Amino acid sequence: MVMMPPEPPSAALRLAIDRDALKTNWRTLDALSGSASAGAAVKADAYGLGVDVAMPALRQAGCRDFYVAHWLEAQAALASAPASAIGVLHGPLNAQDAAFAVATGLRPVINSLDQARLWAEAGGRCCDLMIDTGINRLGLPMADLGNPLIAALQVDVLLSHLASADEDSLLNPLQLARWQDARRQVAHRRASLANSAGITLGDAYHGDLTRPGIALYGGVPCAGLEGTVRQVVRPEAALIQIRTLSAGDSVGYNATFTATQPMRVGVISLGYADGYLRAWSGKGMMLAGERRLSVLGRVSMDMTVIDLSAAPDLREGDWVAACYDLPRAAAATGLSQYELLTTLGRRFAR
Ligand SMILES: *Cc1c(COP(=O)(O)O)cnc(C)c1O
Numbered sequence: 001m002v003m004m005p006p007e008p009p010s011a012a013l014r015l016a017i018d019r020d021a022l023k024t025n026w027r028t029l030d031a032l033s034g035s036a037s038a039g040a041a042v043k044a045d046a047y048g049l050g051v052d053v054a055m056p057a058l059r060q061a062g063c064r065d066f067y068v069a070h071w072l073e074a075q076a077a078l079a080s081a082p083a084s085a086i087g088v089l090h091g092p093l094n095a096q097d098a099a100f101a102v103a104t105g106l107r108p109v110i111n112s113l114d115q116a117r118l119w120a121e122a123g124g125r126c127c128d129l130m131i132d133t134g135i136n137r138l139g140l141p142m143a144d145l146g147n148p149l150i151a152a153l154q155v156d157v158l159l160s161h162l163a164s165a166d167e168d169s170l171l172n173p174l175q176l177a178r179w180q181d182a183r184r185q186v187a188h189r190r191a192s193l194a195n196s197a198g199i200t201l202g203d204a205y206h207g208d209l210t211r212p213g214i215a216l217y218g219g220v221p222c223a224g225l226e227g228t229v230r231q232v233v234r235p236e237a238a239l240i241q242i243r244t245l246s247a248g249d250s251v252g253y254n255a256t257f258t259a260t261q262p263m264r265v266g267v268i269s270l271g272y273a274d275g276y277l278r279a280w281s282g283k284g285m286m287l288a289g290e291r292r293l294s295v296l297g298r299v300s301m302d303m304t305v306i307d308l309s310a311a312p313d314l315r316e317g318d319w320v321a322a323c324y325d326l327p328r329a330a331a332a333t334g335l336s337q338y339e340l341l342t343t344l345g346r347r348f349a350r
Contacts, residue, residue, distance in 0.1 A: 011349035012238040012269040016321065017053055021230035022216060023061035028228055029212045030062065032199050036206035039065030041195070041213030043073060043089065048275070048344040049217060049233060055080035058216070065157075065209055067109075071097050074106050083107075087128050087157065090138070091115045098122035107156060111138045116149040128157040129186065133178035134171055135163040142178060145185045157209055158188035165197035166222040172201055183207075200224030219337040220327045233341065235322040235348065237270035237286075242308065242316055251305050252297035256282060264308045266293075268320060271302040275343035276322065279333035280304070286320040293320060 030038035040063050041047075046054035051073070055066060059081060067087045068074050074088045083105035091111045092098040098118045101108045109128040110116050119127055129150070132139030139160065144150065160179040164171045179193050191207035196215035198205050200222055214221050218232040245251070245259040268286070270276045276284070276299055284295035284304065288311040296305045308314055323329070326337040333340070 012240060013274060013348050014236050015049070015344060015348035015350045016234040016236050017049055017350060018230070018232050018234075019053070019057040021218070021232045022049075022054065022057050025216045025218070025229055025232065026058055026061040026063055026212075029196065029199055029210065029215055032228075033194070033210040034203050034206050036192075036194075036208050036210050037064065038199075038210045038212055039063060039067065039192070040216055041067050041211050042077060043067060043069040043213070044342045045073070045076075047213060047217045047338070047341040049341075050350045051077050051080060053350050054217075065211075067211060071100060071106075074104075078104065078106070084126070089130070091130075092118045092122070094118070095122060098124060109159065110140070110153060112140055113144055113147055113149050116140075116147075116153060120149065120152060126154050126156050128159055129153060129155045129188070130159045130161070131179065131182045131186075133160040133175040133182070135161055135175075137161070142182065145182055150186060153186075155186060155188040156190060158183060158186055158191045159211075160193050162193065162195060162198045162201075162205075165195055165201060172198075172205075176201075176204060179207075195221075196225065197222040214338055214341070217341055218326050219341070221337065226327075231325050233344070234324050235270060235274070235276065235344065236319050237268040237304075237322070239266045239314060239316050239318050239320065240269050240303070241267040242314070243267070250297070252300060254298060257297035257305075264312065265296060266306050266308045266314060266320075267303050268306060269302065270304050270322070271300050273301045274345040274347055275340075276304060277333070277335065277343065279335055283332055285323040287323060288314055288318070288320050292323075 040058050069089045077086050087107045089109050091108045102122050109130050111130045130139040192209040194205045194210045196212040199210050215229050220229050245263050247261050249259050251257040278299050281298045286293040286306050291310040293306045329340050330337045
């Protein structure tokens, strides 16, 4: 007798990803980038969405340039785009990374003279070059621009990154001027400065390529993007138990919620291990259709308890969706919109 493999178990947690909203957000940011093209930052697994979901949708929308941070991320991204379309922001740390880039055709972002040397020694050709114009994080110091190692590079995109693009800061024009200076000093095919918020700073900041991340995925990093970005991501969880509390019963660790009257509550399969952090304790809101169901007490590792008073018809196995509009979620929890996305865990069916 042939044993059939069992059907896989069902998911009790899923991330609803609105691919149309993602595509629309890219097209909006591409249009706002004027004569420049918008690329996409897809590091950290496309800010938690999954590169295998986000990159094909972005490519369908017309996106042709992608940036990851790590080499292992680049390897995963290769399934969704040609190597020449993928830049690796951290650059080669050693000869092994440089050899991997040469073998695959991935584009390293060179961030220092040491990295330029590694790239030359590996026989590398086309690369990107990150100039530090004031964030003092990763990037070649302006003082090293005239070094022969830099002149020998075959630079596709000359990059820099803004520290305060989401603010009206004097750093913005200062970094712009330094980036323009670097563009005059180093031969390059294309130039890029703006992240999502940087796109709103005007044409001068656009160069040939912009690099939005957060706004593609539904984040609103600055006032200039309010009303133009669509929500993309919504966590959804199954009700795994329903119970009735009596007046005086408390809920969850440390009993931070106590019922004042009999009430029907539900346990959902979503917790802080999934990135639904304890910041949501006593504050989060789930939706069942239009009905709003409050989080009661502490969020646990794998579970959260919600008030079902407004939805008496819900049964075990039914689904609810978390309110996860990023600007509002950030205001409610004190977490950044970036953290709210990138902490979403690996247990979601995407
Ligand atoms: C993350 C990142 C971006 C995207 O920034 P957002 O603020 O998410 O738009 C662009 N460029 C670089 C170098 C980055 O590291």
